[in-house]
Amino acid sequence: MEQEYRRTKTTVSFIHYHFVFCPRYRRKVxxxxxxxxFKRLVEDICQENNWIILATExxxxxxHLFLNCLPSDSPSDMMAKVKGVTSRxxxxxxQHLSHLPSLWTRSFFVSTAGNVSSEIIKRYVESQKKRG
Structure with missing residues (x-):
């Protein structure tokens, strides 16, 4: 996968979030x-918020949404936007969805992904003083 670094005036970042979320009662809707x-709405929301879709299923x-974003974007706020807009x-x-009070459950799964493992970062940080 091509690495996607984000640059602003003060920040260079490599933040990828993997989200998984479900309709209420796991309905197959x-x-x-x-x-x-739904896919078109997600594309529009991501474009408006400057999030890059790396993968979606x-x-x-x-x-499943795999997104690249800036450090100023919190996962909770991102999900609130995606779920709020798409539900409404x-x-x-x-018509067959109009009777639902909300399309999505309140919960979601999120994990971060990067180009190095947590163990490598831990070893790097721990070795800083030893490097002189």
Whole structure:
């Protein structure tokens, strides 16, 4: 995978988040036109917020998003935007989803990913004083 470093005036970063989130009650609603519309909405949200989609996969009952972002973007805020906008818009646009009070569960999984392991970083930090 090509490495995507983000640069601002004061920061160079390499932050990737892997998100997994599910519809309420793991309903299998992310199929057909709903899946297509969900993907377009996510692309629009990411573009508006300057997040780069590295990978995405939509299953009928859960989603995976792998995003590159800046350090100023918190995972909780990112999920709030993605889930808030997509829930509202999909329930407005698809009659069979309109009865749901919310499309998504309140929870989500997030992990970070990078180009080095935690063990390598730990050894690097611990060796700094020894390097002279």
């Amino acid at each position: 992310l199929v057909g036109k709903v899946e297509e519309r 939509v299953m009928p009952d859960h989603c 818009r999909l329930r407005q646009e698809f």
